[in-house]
Amino acid sequence: MEGTAQPAYPAHWEADVVLRDGGTAHIRPITPADAHRLVNFYERVSDESKYYRFFAPYPRLSDRDVHRFTHHDYVDRVGLAATVGDEFLATVRYDRIDRHGRAASLPADRAEVAFLVEDAHQGRGLASTLLEHIAAVAQERGVRRFEAEVLPANRKMIKVFTDAGYSQRRSFADGAVHLTLDLTPTAESLAVMRAREQRAEARSVHRLLNPGSVAVVGVGRQPGGAGRTVLAGLLAGGFTGRLSAVNRELPAETAVLAGVPGYRSVREIPEPVDLAVLAVPAAEVAGLLADCAERGTQGLVVLADGHRRSEQRALVRQARAHGMRIIGPNAFGVINTAPEVSLNASHAPRLPTPGRIGLFTQSAPMGIAVLDELESRGGGLSTFVSAGNRADVSGNDVLQFWHDDERTRVALLYLESVGNPRKFTRLARRTAAAGKPVVVVRGGRHSGGAPPSGHLVPASQAPEETVAALLRQAGVIQVDTAVELVDVGLLLAQQPAPAGPAVAVVGNAQALALSAHDACRAQRLRPLPLGDVEDAADAAAFGAAVAAALADPAADAVLVTLAPTVAGGPGTDELATALRAASAGAAGDKPVLVAQLALDELAAEIGARGVPTYPSADRAARALGLAVRHAEWLAGAHQRGRALEFDDIDEPAAARLLAGVRVSRPARDSELSPADTMALLGAYGIAVLPTRPAPTVDAAVAAAETLGYPVALKATAPRLRHRAVPGSIRLDLGTEVELRRAYGELTQRLGDPAGLRPMVQPMAPRGVDTVVRATVDPAIGAALSFGLAGPPAELLGDIAHRLLPVTDRDVATLIRAPRAAPMLFGWRGARPVDTEALAGLLGRLGRLVDDHPEIARVELDPVVVADRGVAVLSATVLLAPPPPRPDLGPRRLPAY
Numbered sequence: 001m002e003g004t005a006q007p008a009y010p011a012h013w014e015a016d017v018v019l020r021d022g023g024t025a026h027i028r029p030i031t032p033a034d035a036h037r038l039v040n041f042y043e044r045v046s047d048e049s050k051y052y053r054f055f056a057p058y059p060r061l062s063d064r065d066v067h068r069f070t071h072h073d074y075v076d077r078v079g080l081a082a083t084v085g086d087e088f089l090a091t092v093r094y095d096r097i098d099r100h101g102r103a104a105s106l107p108a109d110r111a112e113v114a115f116l117v118e119d120a121h122q123g124r125g126l127a128s129t130l131l132e133h134i135a136a137v138a139q140e141r142g143v144r145r146f147e148a149e150v151l152p153a154n155r156k157m158i159k160v161f162t163d164a165g166y167s168q169r170r171s172f173a174d175g176a177v178h179l180t181l182d183l184t185p186t187a188e189s190l191a192v193m194r195a196r197e198q199r200a201e202a203r204s205v206h207r208l209l210n211p212g213s214v215a216v217v218g219v220g221r222q223p224g225g226a227g228r229t230v231l232a233g234l235l236a237g238g239f240t241g242r243l244s245a246v247n248r249e250l251p252a253e254t255a256v257l258a259g260v261p262g263y264r265s266v267r268e269i270p271e272p273v274d275l276a277v278l279a280v281p282a283a284e285v286a287g288l289l290a291d292c293a294e295r296g297t298q299g300l301v302v303l304a305d306g307h308r309r310s311e312q313r314a315l316v317r318q319a320r321a322h323g324m325r326i327i328g329p330n331a332f333g334v335i336n337t338a339p340e341v342s343l344n345a346s347h348a349p350r351l352p353t354p355g356r357i358g359l360f361t362q363s364a365p366m367g368i369a370v371l372d373e374l375e376s377r378g379g380g381l382s383t384f385v386s387a388g389n390r391a392d393v394s395g396n397d398v399l400q401f402w403h404d405d406e407r408t409r410v411a412l413l414y415l416e417s418v419g420n421p422r423k424f425t426r427l428a429r430r431t432a433a434a435g436k437p438v439v440v441v442r443g444g445r446h447s448g449g450a451p452p453s454g455h456l457v458p459a460s461q462a463p464e465e466t467v468a469a470l471l472r473q474a475g476v477i478q479v480d481t482a483v484e485l486v487d488v489g490l491l492l493a494q495q496p497a498p499a500g501p502a503v504a505v506v507g508n509a510q511a512l513a514l515s516a517h518d519a520c521r522a523q524r525l526r527p528l529p530l531g532d533v534e535d536a537a538d539a540a541a542f543g544a545a546v547a548a549a550l551a552d553p554a555a556d557a558v559l560v561t562l563a564p565t566v567a568g569g570p571g572t573d574e575l576a577t578a579l580r581a582a583s584a585g586a587a588g589d590k591p592v593l594v595a596q597l598a599l600d601e602l603a604a605e606i607g608a609r610g611v612p613t614y615p616s617a618d619r620a621a622r623a624l625g626l627a628v629r630h631a632e633w634l635a636g637a638h639q640r641g642r643a644l645e646f647d648d649i650d651e652p653a654a655a656r657l658l659a660g661v662r663v664s665r666p667a668r669d670s671e672l673s674p675a676d677t678m679a680l681l682g683a684y685g686i687a688v689l690p691t692r693p694a695p696t697v698d699a700a701v702a703a704a705e706t707l708g709y710p711v712a713l714k715a716t717a718p719r720l721r722h723r724a725v726p727g728s729i730r731l732d733l734g735t736e737v738e739l740r741r742a743y744g745e746l747t748q749r750l751g752d753p754a755g756l757r758p759m760v761q762p763m764a765p766r767g768v769d770t771v772v773r774a775t776v777d778p779a780i781g782a783a784l785s786f787g788l789a790g791p792p793a794e795l796l797g798d799i800a801h802r803l804l805p806v807t808d809r810d811v812a813t814l815i816r817a818p819r820a821a822p823m824l825f826g827w828r829g830a831r832p833v834d835t836e837a838l839a840g841l842l843g844r845l846g847r848l849v850d851d852h853p854e855i856a857r858v859e860l861d862p863v864v865v866a867d868r869g870v871a872v873l874s875a876t877v878l879l880a881p882p883p884p885r886p887d888l889g890p891r892r893l894p895a896y
Contacts, residue, residue: 006032007074013137015892016320017082020125020196022203023298023323024893025089027133030079032070034088037081039066041088046119052154053116055176069093075141076105080134082126084323085293090117090126092134096143109144115157125200127160132193132890135166135183146181165189185888194426197891198400204325205393205401208299209336209383211274213242214345215266215295217288218279219258221247226303227279229347230333231258237344237351244269265291272296277345282306282329286315293322301345302328305388312391319392320893327393332364332386338407346386353608355380356409356493360398362390363443366414366482373486378607379493382407392893396420399427402436410493411436412485416443420894421467421780425474425803432475433637437492437630439477441485469801469817470780475633477626487623490612495583495591497631500556503624504549506531507561508542512597516561516617523625528555543578550582550590556628557590559620563597573605580609591627595620641809644843646685651851654683658852661879672877681875684848686841686860688872694758697743701736703760710734710763713742715756732763764873767833767866768823772842774804774849774858778883784814784846789862792820806846811839824865833865841870853882 014028030038042050042061050058061069069091072079079093094111098104101112113134115127138146150157158177161168165188166181214234219227227245234243245257250264263269266276266288273295278285282304292300300319307315307329319326327334333346337354344351347364348371357374359381361367367386374381382405385398395413402408411431418424428438471478479485503525507513513530520527533545542560549558560579583592595617596602603613614620657680661672672680678688692703694713704711715728728750730742739760747753769789776782784806787799800817802810815821815835826832841863849855857878864871 006071010074010137013080013133015133015890016317016895017129017133017892018197018200018204019129020123020200020203022200022205022207022325023084023124024204024320024325025082025084025126025129025323026321027080027082027130027892029074030070030072030081030091030093034081035066035070037083037086037088038070038091041091041118042116044118044120045116049116049119049122052151052157053114055149055151076103078134078137078141080130080137082130083321085321088118089121089124090115090130092116092127092130094134094138094143094146097147101147106142109142111138111143111146113138113146113148115160122156125196127157128164128196129891131160131164135181136890139183144183146179146183148179148181149176150179151175152177163192165192190888193891198403200891201397201400202404204299205385205397208275208301208325208327208393209334209343209385209401210338210341211241211298211343213244213271213273214239214275214277214343215244215246215269215273215297216277216279216345217246217266218284219245219247219262221250221257225279226347227277228258230277230279230303230345231260233333233344233346233348233351235259236349238342239344240340240342241274242271244273266295266297267291269295275299275301275345277301277303277333279303282311285329286311286318289315289318289322289324293324297324299325299327301331301333302326302388303331303333303347304328305330307389307391312389316392325393325397326391327385328388329391330364330388332361332367332388333384334386335381335384337381337383346384350375352381352384353379354382354407356382356407357412357489358382358398358402358405358408358410359384359412360395361386361414362388362416363414364388366441366443369482370412370414370486373483374490376604377486377490377613378604378609379486379490379612382409394420394894396423396427399424399431399438403427403431403434409436410489411438412440412489413438414441414443414482414485418442418467421470425470425476425780428471428476429474429637432630432634435634437477437488438475439479439485439488439492440471441479441482465797465799466777466783466785466801467780470783470803472633473802475630475637477630479626484619484622487612487614487619488626490607491591491593491623491627492630494607494610494612495593496589497634498557498591498624498628499589499631501525501625501628502528502554502556503621504528504531504552504555504558505561506533506542506545506549506558507563508533509561509563509597512561512563512595512617516559516595516621519617519621520559520624522618523621525621525625525628528552539574539578542575543582546579546582546592550592555590557624558592559617559624560592560594561596561617562594562599562602564599575602576606576609576611579606579611583611591624593620593624636809639809641807641812644806644808644811644847646840646844646847648685649844649847650683654680654848654852657683658854658879662854670879672879677875677877680877681848681858681872684844686844686848686872686875688860688875689761689764691759691761694743694760695753697740700739700743700758700760704733704736704739707760707762711739712761712763713739713746714759714761715746715750716759761873764864764871765866765869767864767871769862770824770838770865771799772845772860772863774845774855776849776853776856776880776883782849784842784849786814786842787818788820788823792818804846804850806843808839808843811842811846814842815839831867834868834870835865837868837870838863838865841872854879856880 076096081088082090092115094113096104096108096111098108117126161179169180171178216227216231243260245260245262248264250262276292276297336343402411432438503520505513505516517527594613606613694700710732713730733739771787771789771793773785782804783801785799785801787793792798798818800814802814859876860872862873
């Protein structure tokens with residue numbers, strides 16, 4: 001490469017990553033400007049590690065080595081470095097080789113790969129992370145397999161290769177282990193990648209919530225202000241670690257500020273600072289990052305608002321470059337109620353009661369509202385993160401932490417936007433399936449959501465109904481308000497999951513009990529006969545009635561209704577104790593909840609004993625209804641069904657057709673011609689009824705004679721699509737005479753044939769008209785949609801959705817999901833249609849879109865589902881460049 005121009009720098013290979021210990025690093029291609037960094041890095045590596053890398057003593061790099069290791073063509077020779085600040089922590093490189101192991105260039109599809117990790121940073125997962133990234137680079141450049149020579153004593157590096165999940169072969173020759181890795185992603189390699197991602201991201205949040213020391217920067221010398229508020233909360237909550245206060249205008253002789261050691265800068269603090277809360281104006285935040293990095297700070301809570309997008313971008317880059325994570329800007333703070341931590345680094349005046357609810361919010365006011373609601377109803381909190389603008393740490397990161405956190409039983413999230421919906425649904429499904437419900441309020445969902453201030457991911461183009469349906473599929477419990485968030489969270493955190501919809505109602509006022517019955521029915525619950533308690537019943541009588549209801553094998557849950565009576569009633573404390581005792585005596589397998597009217601003082605007392613209380617029967621029933629439906633989802637979450645298999649699919653033929661279209665029409669987006677559409681769908685066993693254009697009446701007659709009578713005559717102009725225009729479709733035309741008459745009436749009513757685009761098509765069998773679609777959303781991914789044609793789908797939005805790929809169980813659920821689905825199964829005495837054939841069509845379409853990512857949209861409208869078989873009357877296929885799939889690539893933090 002001597003004397004040649006340096007190839008273009010592949011900036012898209014750069015990535016921020018979270019390491020095994022929760023710290024961050026930056027991965028980027030090595031350039032000629034890195035010569036001094038490489039030399040300094042190599043000097044810090046031990047002689048043993050150098051020996052493992054070069055199989056011989058190699059104390060220093062020669063000038064030739066430095067040139068070779070920093071000059072790459074980014075095709076046949078590639079080097080990547082993991083950096084923190086201005087220093088290399090680890091490097092990896094590949095050199096393309098032929099089958100004899102000699103240097104080669106394209107089209108050779110194999111490469112030799114080698115790593116070097118600084119000893120001080122070994123064990124942080126750098127090598128495994130670099131392997132993922134260099135493998136992705138290699139695949140992009142046409143390399144399909146890696147080969148590596150490793151000394152037998154270098155067990156750590158052998159483990160990196162063998163634990164990666166790729167298909168591999170091992171052999172031993174000439175004193176070294178020879179490893180060959182097939183770089184094609186496998187289910188195992190993807191599972192390994194996601195498991196490492198989960199551990200690393202969970203650890204990064206764990207470090208933020210479990211600091212050994214906290215510095216509050218921007219503490220005023222007088223009471224008042226954000227810094228003083230946060231520091232007061234830390235002191236009042238009994239934080240178990242070291243506290244420091246920073247004020248740059250503090251006199252040199254002052255050693256104490258607001259009751260804790262005071263300093264003029266973070267650099268002056270003698271011990272490491274794990275977490276820094278920056279209570280300073282936005283303009284001063286960036287200047288503090290270097291100070292925090294010098295003290296080993298692992299995370300920053302940025303309270304200030306007012307950062308422009310470009311400033312946030314620079315802030316995140318700077319923090320990650322120093323191995324730090326950021327909560328905020330515009331954050332409310334973080335809380336961890338674990339007694340061994342007692343962290344209240346937030347604006348909250350008190351450390352909440354310990355409990356089993358984890359809370360994440362973007363909005364500070366929403367965080368305040370939920371915290372207050374939990375406290376007023378006796379609820380407890382495990383951890384709380386208010387991320388504000390969510391420039392770095394997001395709800396996805398916190399979900400990763402909660403998945404393994406034994407103190408968290410329920411995850412509550414308020415999201416103004418779902419920054420990475422594909423990843424969020426994956427994490428939410430995994431968390432919920434593990435027995436930790438995920439409850440979400442999404443702000444601004446009907447107005448497109450708030451613009452994401454942090455993650456630069458593709459915006460979802462899917463309608464709100466589609467996003468909501470896909471979240472339900474992932475097991476996410478969606479509610480509308482912060483109050484509902486608490487309603488559901490308390491029930492799921494404090495009580496067992498209901499086994500079914502049967503509810504025993506026990507109360508001291510028949511009117512409220514009847515109201516509870518109606519509320520249960522409105523939530524698709526099944527209330528059992530009333531269980532009355534006398535007005536003047538004492539706590540023991542109430543407890544006995546609840547215990548009897550719990551013992552009833554027909555009951556899945558018990559709803560206690562309480563109202564003030566003329567005769568009085570039991571005391572709050574006695575009643576709370578009795579209800580808790582009755583609930584515990586039922587072996588803990590049925591939930592108990594209380595609906596009270598005008599007895600607000602009961603809420604905190606009874607809630608503190610683990611029985612959720614609601615100020616109306618409607619709210620109690622809604623919370624219970626959501627819990628029942630989540631329990632139903634959970635029961636089927638591990639029954640994914642089987643993959644749909646079709647022996648007659650000709651995938652190579654479809655691939656050839658699509659490749660030909662890309663060559664002939666390289667436009668960014670293009671709609672397939674009718675002929676190509678029929679051929680593509682036909683390769684997957686989806687037949688579309690043929691149509692013939694009929695620009696004249698004679699052409700219509702000729703088309704009918706070719707297709708065979710009876711036929712349909714349709715005006716297909718775009719202006720008539722999806723419009724109920726009388727006379728635009730004529731059906732069951734069995735003779736030439738009928739066809740000529742219909743053609744004349746069509747043109748007389750609607751105008752010149754040239755503008756109508758008349759078409760002739762064979763008659764389809766009678767049945768139920770449906771709509772089938774497959775759409776690829778850049779953020780959500782590929783989804784299959786189904787509904788009944790006409791007003792149910794177009795006016796009422798009665799469309800069901802499932803993410804691809806789908807199983808037989810997914811397809812069966814999809815068909816039954818629309819509210820109008822009973823029309824397929826013999827509604828009001830009608831004959832059921834062939835839903836088995838419909839399921840086959842849905843499965844084939846799902847396979848087509850899943851196999852060919854360049855297909856952006858397929859619409860089959862209408863699809864007539866008859867007594868036997870289905871008939872596709874119209875089909876359109878849109879092609880577009882496939883969206884990126886970050887969920888299938890190497891681990892990386894969202895780009896900023």
